[in-house]
Amino acid sequence: MLSTPMSADPDAVAATAPILEVKGLAIRFKLPQGWVTAVDGVDFELRRGEVVGIVGESGSGKSQILLALMGLLAANGRASGSALFQGREILNRSARELDEVRGSAMAMIFQDPMTSLNPYMRVSDQLTEVLTTHRGVGSAEALEIAVRMLERVRIPEARRRIRLYPHEFSGGMRQRVMIAMALLCEPALLFADEPTTALDVTVQAQILELLADLARDFNAAVAIVTHDLGVIARLCDRVIVLYGGRIMEQAPIEEVFYDPRHPYTKGLLASMPRLDESPHEDLRTIPGQPRAAMGDLPGCPFAPRCEQRIARCTQETPLLLRAGDGRAAACHLVAP
Amino acid sequence: MSDALLSVRDLKVHFPIGRGLLGRSAGSVRALDGVSLELRAGETLGIVGESGCGKSTLGRAILHLIKPTAGNVIWLGRSLHDLDATALRKERRNMQIIFQDPLASLDPRMTVGQIIARPLKTFEPALGKTETERRVLAAMQEVGLAPEMVRRYPHEFSGGQCQRIGIARAMILRPKLVVCDEPVSALDVSIQAQIINLLRRLQREHGLALLFISHNLGVVRHISHRVLVLYLGRVMEVADRDAFFARPLHPYSRALISAIPVPDPKAERARQRIVLQGDLPSPFDPPVGCRFCTRCPRATERCHREEPALLDQGAGHLAACHYAGEG
Numbered sequence: 060m061l062s063t064p065m066s067a068d069p070d071a072v073a074a075t076a077p078i079l080e081v082k083g084l085a086i087r088f089k090l091p092q093g094w095v096t097a098v099d100g101v102d103f104e105l106r107r108g109e110v111v112g113i114v115g116e117s118g119s120g121k122s123q124i125l126l127a128l129m130g131l132l133a134a135n136g137r138a139s140g141s142a143l144f145q146g147r148e149i150l151n152r153s154a155r156e157l158d159e160v161r162g163s164a165m166a167m168i169f170q171d172p173m174t175s176l177n178p179y180m181r182v183s184d185q186l187t188e189v190l191t192t193h194r195g196v197g198s199a200e201a202l203e204i205a206v207r208m209l210e211r212v213r214i215p216e217a218r219r220r221i222r223l224y225p226h227e228f229s230g231g232m233r234q235r236v237m238i239a240m241a242l243l244c245e246p247a248l249l250f251a252d253e254p255t256t257a258l259d260v261t262v263q264a265q266i267l268e269l270l271a272d273l274a275r276d277f278n279a280a281v282a283i284v285t286h287d288l289g290v291i292a293r294l295c296d297r298v299i300v301l302y303g304g305r306i307m308e309q310a311p312i313e314e315v316f317y318d319p320r321h322p323y324t325k326g327l328l329a330s331m332p333r334l335d336e337s338p339h340e341d342l343r344t345i346p347g348q349p350r351a352a353m354g355d356l357p358g359c360p361f362a363p364r365c366e367q368r369i370a371r372c373t374q375e376t377p378l379l380l381r382a383g384d385g386r387a388a389a390c391h392l393v394a395p
Numbered sequence: 396m397s398d399a400l401l402s403v404r405d406l407k408v409h410f411p412i413g414r415g416l417l418g419r420s421a422g423s424v425r426a427l428d429g430v431s432l433e434l435r436a437g438e439t440l441g442i443v444g445e446s447g448c449g450k451s452t453l454g455r456a457i458l459h460l461i462k463p464t465a466g467n468v469i470w471l472g473r474s475l476h477d478l479d480a481t482a483l484r485k486e487r488r489n490m491q492i493i494f495q496d497p498l499a500s501l502d503p504r505m506t507v508g509q510i511i512a513r514p515l516k517t518f519e520p521a522l523g524k525t526e527t528e529r530r531v532l533a534a535m536q537e538v539g540l541a542p543e544m545v546r547r548y549p550h551e552f553s554g555g556q557c558q559r560i561g562i563a564r565a566m567i568l569r570p571k572l573v574v575c576d577e578p579v580s581a582l583d584v585s586i587q588a589q590i591i592n593l594l595r596r597l598q599r600e601h602g603l604a605l606l607f608i609s610h611n612l613g614v615v616r617h618i619s620h621r622v623l624v625l626y627l628g629r630v631m632e633v634a635d636r637d638a639f640f641a642r643p644l645h646p647y648s649r650a651l652i653s654a655i656p657v658p659d660p661k662a663e664r665a666r667q668r669i670v671l672q673g674d675l676p677s678p679f680d681p682p683v684g685c686r687f688c689t690r691c692p693r694a695t696e697r698c699h700r701e702e703p704a705l706l707d708q709g710a711g712h713l714a715a716c717h718y719a720g721e722g
Binding site for chain 1: 690
């Protein structure tokens with residue numbers, strides 16, 4: 060049962076040096092019609108012991124940020140800017156250089172556990188491979204560690220089941236295997252891209268409890284990408300709100316939910332049907348359709364849908380301005 | 396019940412699996428195993444449950460897009476089972492469906508105008524070109540699509556716009572019932588709200604009955620008058636929306652409601668959550684007794700032996716549990 064925020068003390072976390080520092084990250088894709096911008100200059104930091112939610116709609120660039128940091132962008136994608144992981148640049152490094160940290164010091168959990176596991180390999184081989192490659196342990200010891208990790212993610216009869224193939228597991232069990240694989244080398248940084256979106260709600264509840272417990276046990280920095288504000292409310296200490304490839308707002312969890320400053324954050328919260336509100340009225344909506352980044356066009360990406368838009372919003376891109384209380388917003392109408 | 400638009404009686408859909416040696420059937424998946432429900436004109440019945448519970452099969456079997464193995468669908472007092480192909484087809488204009496994946500449910504080689512006009516061409520072939528166009532544009536306006544989109548193709552639109560096209564196509568014949576199969580699950584939150592409000596408005600204006608299939612209880616609560624919970628092809632609970640959310644009687648309903656994360660950090664972290672153990676059992680080999688007994692925190696020996704009937708627990712609140720409302 061998750062009764063308290065996950066990290067022990069937010070102030071203590073804030074005082075530590077960031078484990079990941081992202082500056083001016085931009086991601087572009089080469090398409091037949093030319094270069095298209097997906098992420099348009101984002102800055103953020105992650106610290107050990109905190110769980111950060113990255114929330115946004117389709118086209119916001121939220122998944123591409125994680126993929127770029129893991130060196131997994133599609134072949135037509137290019138990232139620029141800088142990302143320092145434990146002081147080391149990880150952006151645009153060769154696969155060989157990245158493999159020194161990828162899978163060991165930094166790991167990722169994907170949305171779809173079926174397509175992320177190798178269907179031709181037994182789970183035991185997929186798990187022990189991580190250990191023999193990154194930690195150089197012998198195969199017998201690796202198997203022991205892998206079984207213990209499966210037990211930690213609460214897979215019953217782990218010693219027997221580790222011999223099975225991925226298709227012999229249910230969706231929820233496969234996601235547990237993915238989590239076990241990501242945690243095998245006790246990463247300092249863990250990315251999760253919509254980790255429970257493909258799962259049923261009752262199974263989602265199990266996986267979220269598990270992720271919360273494990274993140275605390277390992278004292279890792281965790282970034283969860285999701286469109287589900289309920290998942291964010293449950294797990295995260297801090298939230299980054301993305302729209303059209305830019306950060307709209309960044310704030311500690313309670314400030315985002317109880318005192319949102321950016322019109323997009325406000326609209327997003329208002330349009331969620333909630334179980335604890337009267338269902339008798341129409342839902343608040345954000346007019347228009349979500350859009351991808353604007354690239355070189357000036358102005359705020361949210362301006363076309365913003366009900367508070369002023370002339371300046373389409374002429375001048377608002378900067379993400381930091382307020383003193385750990386908050387930041389990119390809006391001409393929000394005083395820093 | 397005489398005022399029912401639609402009445403479903405003990406509906407079963409069993410899919411045979413593979414063939415064993417010598418052409419013998421290897422058994423069957425019991426996707427729906429005896430489901431009954433009523434739907435009145437202008438009413439929304441929310442159908443909830445997890446993947447594999449049979450909710451999409453139910454929507455399709457009601458429209459006879461899948462032939463039921465047993466049971467009956469009574470539409471305006473007549474059994475669909477007794478209708479021949481021509482009569483069934485004629486009746487279908489009153490029952491439409493919208494799908495989860497808005498883009499995949501639109502023909503990529505047809506323009507928006509052609510897609511929306513298609514049901515008119517089928518059911519009112521005598522209609523002239525001008526009148527068809529007038530009706531298409533009216534349907535587009537009704538769902539919030541700009542008239543200039545009429546000659547464009549589905550791939551040019553976002554998911555929310557495609558769902559509006561699907562809704563316009565479903566609405567153009569002025570149906571009495573629309574089966575909505577996870578219509579907002581593939582959409583972004585801000586777009587979901589637009590589509591839910593649109594469906595509610597169409598219902599108000601046309602007295603439409605909706606069968607709203609969804610795994611998202613927040614959405615179901617917002618749009619439904621009554622809620623029906625399915626688990627492994629059986630009905631666990633049926634109740635008025637407010638009664639259901641205020642006092643769910645079935646342990647499975649309680650677990651479902653409690654599993655949904657609420658977008659409120661303080662409330663969310665203070666909540667007592669019922670976390671079910673394990674996954675949904677296979678509908679190929681459902682548990683003996685109550686179907687939910689393998690995951691139920693309250694199951695007793697009786698539950699493993701005896702399947703509970705769906706009984707009225709008071710004020711029309713139905714639940715299938717030996718211990719409905721206890722503990």
